[in-house]
Amino acid sequence: MTSQFRNVWSGRKMRIITVIAAVVLSAVMILANAGVYSRYRKNLIETEEGQLLTMARTIGRSLDQYITQEMEKIDLILDTAMGDGENVSPEDLSRAAILLMKEEEGLYPACICRQGEDILFTLGTWPDEAPALAGDLPSRASILDKYQAGSGWYEMLIGRSMDLSGGPCTLVFAMDLSLVHKKIVLPVRIGEGGYSVVKDSSLAIIMHHAVSQIGMDALYDRKEAYPDLDLQSLESWLDLQRKQEEGTGILDSYVWDDPDLTSVRRIVAYTTIDMDGEKWIVNSTLPISELSRPLRRMLFMMSALTLVYLAAIVLILIWVSWAIRREESQKKEISYLKEINRGMEALARKNDEIRHYQRVQSMGMMSSHIAHEFNNYLTPVMVYGELLESDPSVSEDNRQILSEMLRSVNQAAALSRELLDFSRMDAGGRMVLLDLTRETEEAVSVVRQLVPARISFHADISPDSVWIRGREGMMQHILMNLCKNAFHAMEKSGKKELKITYRVEESGSGEDRKAFLSVSDTGCGIREESLRDIFEPFYTTKGSSQGTGLGLSVVRTMVENAGGSIEVKSREGEGTSFLMKFEGKKRQEDMYRANKGAGQVRTVCVCRDQKNLAPWKVWLDSLGTRIEYRSHEAAVISRLQEKKHFCDILITENELETMSGIDLAQIVKRTDSGIQVILLTREMTDGQKWCMDNGILDQIRLPDSQDPSNHG
Numbered sequence: 001m002t003s004q005f006r007n008v009w010s011g012r013k014m015r016i017i018t019v020i021a022a023v024v025l026s027a028v029m030i031l032a033n034a035g036v037y038s039r040y041r042k043n044l045i046e047t048e049e050g051q052l053l054t055m056a057r058t059i060g061r062s063l064d065q066y067i068t069q070e071m072e073k074i075d076l077i078l079d080t081a082m083g084d085g086e087n088v089s090p091e092d093l094s095r096a097a098i099l100l101m102k103e104e105e106g107l108y109p110a111c112i113c114r115q116g117e118d119i120l121f122t123l124g125t126w127p128d129e130a131p132a133l134a135g136d137l138p139s140r141a142s143i144l145d146k147y148q149a150g151s152g153w154y155e156m157l158i159g160r161s162m163d164l165s166g167g168p169c170t171l172v173f174a175m176d177l178s179l180v181h182k183k184i185v186l187p188v189r190i191g192e193g194g195y196s197v198v199k200d201s202s203l204a205i206i207m208h209h210a211v212s213q214i215g216m217d218a219l220y221d222r223k224e225a226y227p228d229l230d231l232q233s234l235e236s237w238l239d240l241q242r243k244q245e246e247g248t249g250i251l252d253s254y255v256w257d258d259p260d261l262t263s264v265r266r267i268v269a270y271t272t273i274d275m276d277g278e279k280w281i282v283n284s285t286l287p288i289s290e291l292s293r294p295l296r297r298m299l300f301m302m303s304a305l306t307l308v309y310l311a312a313i314v315l316i317l318i319w320v321s322w323a324i325r326r327e328e329s330q331k332k333e334i335s336y337l338k339e340i341n342r343g344m345e346a347l348a349r350k351n352d353e354i355r356h357y358q359r360v361q362s363m364g365m366m367s368s369h370i371a372h373e374f375n376n377y378l379t380p381v382m383v384y385g386e387l388l389e390s391d392p393s394v395s396e397d398n399r400q401i402l403s404e405m406l407r408s409v410n411q412a413a414a415l416s417r418e419l420l421d422f423s424r425m426d427a428g429g430r431m432v433l434l435d436l437t438r439e440t441e442e443a444v445s446v447v448r449q450l451v452p453a454r455i456s457f458h459a460d461i462s463p464d465s466v467w468i469r470g471r472e473g474m475m476q477h478i479l480m481n482l483c484k485n486a487f488h489a490m491e492k493s494g495k496k497e498l499k500i501t502y503r504v505e506e507s508g509s510g511e512d513r514k515a516f517l518s519v520s521d522t523g524c525g526i527r528e529e530s531l532r533d534i535f536e537p538f539y540t541t542k543g544s545s546q547g548t549g550l551g552l553s554v555v556r557t558m559v560e561n562a563g564g565s566i567e568v569k570s571r572e573g574e575g576t577s578f579l580m581k582f583e584g585k586k587r588q589e590d591m592y593r594a595n596k597g598a599g600q601v602r603t604v605c606v607c608r609d610q611k612n613l614a615p616w617k618v619w620l621d622s623l624g625t626r627i628e629y630r631s632h633e634a635a636v637i638s639r640l641q642e643k644k645h646f647c648d649i650l651i652t653e654n655e656l657e658t659m660s661g662i663d664l665a666q667i668v669k670r671t672d673s674g675i676q677v678i679l680l681t682r683e684m685t686d687g688q689k690w691c692m693d694n695g696i697l698d699q700i701r702l703p704d705s706q707d708p709s710n711h712g
Helices: 003-082 090-104 177-185 220-225 232-243 288-390 396-424 436-450 474-489 551-561 588-596 610-622 633-642 661-671 686-693
Strands: 110-115 118-124 142-148 154-164 167-176 195-200 205-207 246-254 263-275 278-287 432-435 456-461 467-470 497-506 512-521 565-571 575-585 603-606 627-630 649-653 676-680 699-701
Touching (some): 003 142, 003 154, 003 167, 003 195, 003 246, 003 263, 003 278, 090 110, 090 118, 090 154, 090 167, 154 177, 167 177, 177 195, 232 246, 232 263, 263 288, 278 288, 288 396, 432 436, 436 456, 436 467, 436 474, 436 497, 436 512, 474 497, 474 512, 474 551, 474 575, 551 565, 551 661, 603 633, 633 661, 649 661, 661 676, 661 686, 676 686, 686 699
Parallel strands (some): 649 676, 676 699
Antiparallel strands (some): 110 118, 110 167, 142 154, 154 167, 195 205, 195 278, 246 263, 263 278, 432 467, 467 575, 497 512, 512 575, 565 575
């Protein structure tokens, strides 16, 4: 996938993600608003149900108090008229009844007084439909019965018994419940279309604003009168009233005073009152449509909020789309700058490493020159010394002097070899694919033969293969250096044990593996203040006569060039352990495939300006692969931090923005030795050649006009 394609796909993916996020957020917003609206509607209905129940209770209490007060008033007036109960005539009762009827202004349209079967007097027109009363009446005013008068409204009979001079009599008043309805029920306004209904215990309607409904059974008479109506909801509601004293709910009903009987959904509440044995049900109701005003306000507010939100989302989408289009035009530059920023941060962390490599390089070059010159001086001394030592004419004393001289020369030659090893950074050749397990086994077998008899040696080597990029013979060099140090450290130790452990672990996928190598001794250990310096070149704790301080520096460089790491753990007087970790592959073909990118050669070229590459144009064109150009080394280091093997070939100018091409090569090789590094330079220097000989550079390319060959 090319960088351009990735940028385009990234832009499309961003648009898709943005649209999906906007749709999801909008859906969440709509669902949240729907949930809020639903909860608000539910709470509003529950609040209204509570208010209706309060109204029903208020009306019920008012009815109870009003009728009770009327009965007390009847008792009071009649008791006053009767006085002490002697010589009370029907005329006295008649005057008291007339007084009561006048005070109540039509509440009592009729009154009748009986003594046995005789009617003593009647006031008003006693209705024929009034039920006959049998048996003795209470001595106090009580509710006796009710009936539906010719007006359509109910009248309730309230009466009591009294003792006249001629014997006991009964006085009964007919109370017009239409006036009770007008005084008690109607004044309680319930919205615009709400009202209250009063039913008796048999669910017959006794008070209703629609006179046609009075006297009807709330269910059965309506079923007969309106056979086409669906009264199932009403039936459930009435069934609830038979079972419970109070309740609230939602009812599907009709506008009973409308000739078209318009269906309406209502909020309803009821309560039950008990007046002198008469049980009434007060039912208050309100069309649910009257809640539409606050619901519409709420819905309007939420819709407006949703529209504003959706408009904001649309504007954001437009802005994001514009920003993405604008970003795509600058995507490569922005991404590149980000890589540079990350690389610059990595560069800051790499400063110490760069200085270390520069110091090692300088010392290595100096050591190489000194070693070669030193060998030139030593060679004739060694040759002439050996000739003199074999000359029979030389005396025994002189022969001993020559032997001491040759021993010193041999020590000097050994030092020269160590200097050469250090100058080359290891003892092997170029980087190749190695089976680290096999290399370790061969190195351990050599060490086993050289271990002194006084030292107990144990090796635990895992048979699992791990393939890495390294130098042939490096494991023998590493183990020999570490074991020689261990032999020296255990010279004065009571317990002399040397242990080499090599184990392999699976890492990530089935192809990735990690190898762990440790060399442990029971020697004198290393002082804590010396631990941080032991890998520095020419640092030694053995003294100038026994060590050069180059061995551990070479070991660390070998390990790191192979993509590994090394650390030391030591406690003075107890021993030392060197721990090494290598990352590789399970099989050689896995390593090859990882390095080659499954058949595609990935090439990155670092140059300040592509015009600078003109002298190498013929060679670059001959590569036959797509080259990815970077103008700043920080971008390469950033990519290297993100993905270890981000390319197969790295081509770099000699002079970069903040470092040299060799400095960049050192960083790359330390992180991933499998990347091939090619340096473009107009003139090869000794330092550049030294870097190529020591694996820091894989090739040095001169301009096409000077040398078209591959220097490597």
